[in-house]
Amino acid sequence: MTTDNYIDDLRGEKKQSVIKLVSLIRESLPEGYEECINYGMPSWVVPHSIYKKGCHCSPELPLPFLSLAARKNNIAIYHMGIYADKKILDWFIKEYPKQARHKLDMGKSCIRFKKLDDIPYNLIAELCSKMTVKQWITLYEKALIK
Numbered sequence: 001m002t003t004d005n006y007i008d009d010l011r012g013e014k015k016q017s018v019i020k021l022v023s024l025i026r027e028s029l030p031e032g033y034e035e036c037i038n039y040g041m042p043s044w045v046v047p048h049s050i051y052k053k054g055c056h057c058s059p060e061l062p063l064p065f066l067s068l069a070a071r072k073n074n075i076a077i078y079h080m081g082i083y084a085d086k087k088i089l090d091w092f093i094k095e096y097p098k099q100a101r102h103k104l105d106m107g108k109s110c111i112r113f114k115k116l117d118d119i120p121y122n123l124i125a126e127l128c129s130k131m132t133v134k135q136w137i138t139l140y141e142k143a144l145i146k
Contacts (some may be wrong), residue, residue, distance in 0.1 A: 001037045001084075002037065003022055003026050003035055003037065003042040005037075006018075006037065006041065006042050007019055007022065007042075007058055009013070009084040010070050011028070013116050014070045014075060014110065014116065017070075017075055017113075017116045017119060018042075018075065019066065020119075020121060020137050021068055021119070021121070021124065022042060022068065024121055024124060024125045024128070025044065025066065025068065025125075025128050026122075027125070028091055028125040028126070028128035028129045028130050029044055029066070029078075029123075029129070030129065030131070030132045030133065031132060031133070032046065032050055032132070032133035032134075033045065033046065033065055033066070034046070034047040034062065035100060036093050037098070037105050038060070038061065038062070038064055038067060039056050039067065040069075041069040042067065042068045042069075043064060043065075043066065043067040044066045044067075045061075045062035045065055046062055046063040046065060046133050046137060047062050048062055050133060050137075051063045051133075051137055053136065056144055060104050063136075063140060064078075064080060064135070065080050065081065065131075065136055066078065066081075066128065071112075073114060074105075074113055074114045075112070075113045075116065075119070076110050076112050077110070077111045077113075077124065078109050078110050078111075078112065078114075079109055079128075080109050080136070080140075081123075081127075081128060081130065081131040081135075081136060081139070082109060082127065083109035083129070084139040084140065084143060085134075085139060088127070091130075092123070092127055094129060095123055095126075096120065096123065099120035099122060099123045100118050100119075100120045100123070101118050102114075102115050102118045103106075126144065
């Protein structure tokens with residue numbers, strides 16, 4: 001399965017929002033991340049060619065960084081950088097209300113959008129651009145040592 005196959009299976013307003021999000025993620029992520037389907041959803045990972053160790057939970061899988069899922073009641077973005085870097089998290093929480101009308105719905109790495117007309121696309125693009133592959137690997141390895 002590919003990201004395009006995933007999108008083809010969607011319908012209506014969610015499909016249009018996912019198309020727009022995938023496009024801006026592709027444009028905004030720094031070089032080195034690779035697009036794939038991981039855990040059944042479009043994902044951007046650090047490939048084994050860059051980080052041979054892969055994911056500590058399942059070393060046969062590449063190191064995950066960002067995923068996007070169209071769920072029954074929302075669209076979710078899973079951004080590991082926002083979970084691993086408090087500066088990015090604080091920045092995102094501060095900027096969100098400036099660009100969205102509805103309250104931020106967020107878990108540790110998950111940002112959920114129930115109101116599709118209120119997705120802050122520019123903010124998501126900026127978030128995607130904030131962490132290079134090298135920065136992500138460094139944070140990831142530092143977290144594993146703890």
